[in-house]
Amino acid sequence: MTTPKIQLIGVKKRFGPKVVLDGIDLTIDKQSSLVVIGGSGTGKSVMIKSVLGIIPPDEGTILVDGEDVTHLRGAARDKVMKKFGMLFQGAALFDSLPVWENVGFGLIQGHGVPRKKARDIAIQKLAKVGLTEDVAFLSPSELSGGMQKRVGLARAIAADPEIIFFDEPTTGLDPIMADIINDLIVSTVKDVGATALSITHDMTSARKISDKIAMLYGGKIIWTGPTGEIDHSGNPYVEQFIHGRAEGPIKMAVKA
Amino acid sequence: MNFFATIGRAVLTVLAHIGRLALFTGRALAGVASPPIYTRLILSQMLRIGYYSLPVVGLTAFFTGGVLALQIYLGGNRFGAESIVPQVTVLAITRELGPVIAGLMIAGRVGAAIAAEIGTMKVTEQIDALTTLATNPVKYLVVPRVVAAVISMPILTAIGDSIGVFGGYVVSVYNLNFTGYTYLKNTIDFAHNDDITSGLIKAAVFGFIVALMGCYNGFNSKGGAQGVGNATTNAVVTSSILILAADYVLTALLFHK
Numbered sequence: 001m002t003t004p005k006i007q008l009i010g011v012k013k014r015f016g017p018k019v020v021l022d023g024i025d026l027t028i029d030k031q032s033s034l035v036v037i038g039g040s041g042t043g044k045s046v047m048i049k050s051v052l053g054i055i056p057p058d059e060g061t062i063l064v065d066g067e068d069v070t071h072l073r074g075a076a077r078d079k080v081m082k083k084f085g086m087l088f089q090g091a092a093l094f095d096s097l098p099v100w101e102n103v104g105f106g107l108i109q110g111h112g113v114p115r116k117k118a119r120d121i122a123i124q125k126l127a128k129v130g131l132t133e134d135v136a137f138l139s140p141s142e143l144s145g146g147m148q149k150r151v152g153l154a155r156a157i158a159a160d161p162e163i164i165f166f167d168e169p170t171t172g173l174d175p176i177m178a179d180i181i182n183d184l185i186v187s188t189v190k191d192v193g194a195t196a197l198s199i200t201h202d203m204t205s206a207r208k209i210s211d212k213i214a215m216l217y218g219g220k221i222i223w224t225g226p227t228g229e230i231d232h233s234g235n236p237y238v239e240q241f242i243h244g245r246a247e248g249p250i251k252m253a254v255k256a
Numbered sequence: 257m258n259f260f261a262t263i264g265r266a267v268l269t270v271l272a273h274i275g276r277l278a279l280f281t282g283r284a285l286a287g288v289a290s291p292p293i294y295t296r297l298i299l300s301q302m303l304r305i306g307y308y309s310l311p312v313v314g315l316t317a318f319f320t321g322g323v324l325a326l327q328i329y330l331g332g333n334r335f336g337a338e339s340i341v342p343q344v345t346v347l348a349i350t351r352e353l354g355p356v357i358a359g360l361m362i363a364g365r366v367g368a369a370i371a372a373e374i375g376t377m378k379v380t381e382q383i384d385a386l387t388t389l390a391t392n393p394v395k396y397l398v399v400p401r402v403v404a405a406v407i408s409m410p411i412l413t414a415i416g417d418s419i420g421v422f423g424g425y426v427v428s429v430y431n432l433n434f435t436g437y438t439y440l441k442n443t444i445d446f447a448h449n450d451d452i453t454s455g456l457i458k459a460a461v462f463g464f465i466v467a468l469m470g471c472y473n474g475f476n477s478k479g480g481a482q483g484v485g486n487a488t489t490n491a492v493v494t495s496s497i498l499i500l501a502a503d504y505v506l507t508a509l510l511f512h513k
Contacts, residue, residue, distance in 0.1 A: 054384050074392075081390040092381040096373075110390030155389075165388075 003066040005030045005163060005195040006051065011060035012219075013046055020046050021057065022219030033189060033196040035206040035227075037241060038216035039250065044199035045089075047216065048165050051197075052084065053077050064163070082110055085161035085194075089168040091152035093140035099126070099151050100136035106159045125154040128191070129184055146177040150184070157188050164189060166198035170205040182208045203242050215241065217250065280472050287392070287399040297400035298407075305366050305401070305467070306408030310415065312365055313358045317416035320353050321345060321423025329432050341434065342442040345424035350451045354417040355409075356503055359462030362409065363495040367470040370401055371491035374474025375484035383475070398475075402467040409463030410456040417455065454510045461506060462499050469495040 006028040013021040020043040028034045038044050049055040051062055053072060062070045069080050085106075093102050101108075103125055104118030113121070123133050129150040140148060149169065156164055169185060170178035182205050189196045189209075200206050206213060207227055214224040215238050223235045230242060240248030324345050332338045374397055377383050386393045421443060428434040470491045477487035 049384065052384070052388055054387055078390045078392065081388060084388055086385070086388040088381045088385055090380055092385040094377075094382055094385070105391070106389035109396070 002030060004028060004063075005032075005065065006197065007061075007063040007066075008047075008051070009061045009063070011047070011050055011057045011062065013043070013050060013055065013057045019219055021050070023060070024216075024219070024221055026214060026221055026224075028195055028197055031193055031195055032211045033198070033209055034212045034214060035198045035200060035210035036214045036216050036221075037201060037203070037206050038199070039201060039241070042216050043219060044216055045167060048086075048167060048197065048199060052081070052086070052165070078110070082106075082159065083162045084165065085156035085159065085163070086165040087149070087152045087156045087167065087169055089171055091140075091145075091148040093148055093151055093155070095140050097140075098136070099131075099138050099140060099143070102140060102151060103136075103154045103158050105155065111159060122154070122158065125158050126151070128157070128188065129154045130180075146173055146181070149173065149177075149181055153181070153184055153188065157192055157194075160192050161194060163195045163197070164192075166196065166200075166209075168200055168202075169198060169209075170200065170202045178202070178205060179208075185209050203244075276476070277472055280475070281468060283394050284398045284402055284468060284471070287395040288403060290395075292395065294396065294400050297396070298403050301400045301404035302408050304369075305362070305404050305463075306412055309362055309365055309408075309412060312361050313412050313416045314419045316357050316361055317349075317354065317420040318423040320357055321349060321420035321425075322427040324348055324353070324420075325424035325427040325432065329428070338432075339442075341428055341432070342424065342439045343446040345428075346421055346443045346447045347451060349420040349424070350417050350447060350455045351507075352455070352503070354420055355413045355455045355458040355462060356499065358409065358413045358416045358459060359466065359499045359503075360496055362405070362412070362463065363466045363469075363492055363499060366405070367466040367491045367495045368488045370467060370470030371474040371477070371488045372484055374471055375477035375487040378475060378477050379480055379483060393475075398468075398471040401471060402464060405463035405467035406460050407463075409459040409466075413456055413459035414452075417452065450510075454506075457510065458503060458506050461502055465498045465502060466495045469498065 004027045008024050008026040011021055011024040012019075024047060036044055036047065046055055050057045053069070056071065060070070061068055064080060064083065067080075072080055094105065097105070100119050100122040103122035104113070104115075107113040107118040107121060108115060119136075123136050126133070126136055131147065131150055131154070135143070135147070140151065143151065166185060169181055173181060185196070186209055196209070198206075198209060207230070210227045212224065213227055213230050214221050216222070217237050223233055223238050225233060230238065233239065236249050240250050325341050328341045328344045329338055332340050374383075377397070383393045383397070386396055425436070425439055428439050429436050473487040473491040473494070477483040
């Protein structure tokens, strides 16, 4: 039995009186693509940020390649982060830097690649997400939302990471651009042989980019299974979510 | 009961802020002391913090020097001591007004800009993105700004001091019938090195305060545009208050006999 790429064991996190994660157990196998679905405000973002060390969990353990990374800081944390790439919901491009420097940022700062070489790699990665060389010298604010997502994707894959996180990759995009981004995710993840963890509430996207789906509700993973079985889960929560029904066991908290 | 709860909550909030600020300061200082050092970023921040602040600092210094000369003249006039204008002007500027006014102008110009920029980066997840790209946000964002401000402020203040003295000179010579030679001679003979260096030390501390408070408030901003607005206001207000408080403490320490 091989070590899973990422493992969350009993991860808990609360903000004041509000319990966001109430003991998350999740396993992601090497080179697989897991999508976590769940409504807005169910703690999906907090979960991936806890793996990245941005929001350290209160309790529980996070293993990456079998190594406990839960409380790593400083240089040890930076070293683990080199395995990761992440596409943020709003792309989170650095608006003070041109597009190519955004894409090459991790190479220059994290891996010590010379600027000129990083620029060449950045242009190659931009080509992979369907952007031409002239985009490389624009500022991120000059790009449309879809193009920013593509640049964000190019930045996430620039350093050939072993693990890529996608935070709501299709939110805010039109259906066609969303599908293009989905295709790019599938092809880029396969290309670099990466392990992928995505969070989304877009079921079309979830079905397309995942091997396995897990559902987060009430701070716990309430269902996990292969993508093909999601329609026969027999779980009323999952049923309600994937069919987008207002009536069902899930009560939306209107007030955060 | 409610009254005491309110006081208690306020005290706890203040204590939590002090604790968080102390931790943040520690992280910033640790960042200064350990590699990597981003020289390129330090230089570009020095350009933004120092060079582009020259017009503002120069203008305010000029008018401060001018009004000082005028007030000292009018006050000295009451007991026949008008001739003391150059001496008091240079002392007041190098020891106090040069660094303090430069500090307050920088708090408004640079502290606000730092808080707004870092605050926006925070709410748009750019700071999280730095972490995922194996880059320590404190080292990448805070250290260059703090180092640049600590280096730039004494230089800015030295230039501001000269312009302030020149402002006093202009008013005295063209308005108050001083001769240019006597004015300059009295200025130079009277000012000690201590007067100038104490002002420059203050300037470096003020630079540290402004950059640190700008970064701290930016890093702790939340909740979109309004949060960034609050961070900016807090950065300017807290650094202005801290500058004046630190000014008193530093004066007491530097001129302790």
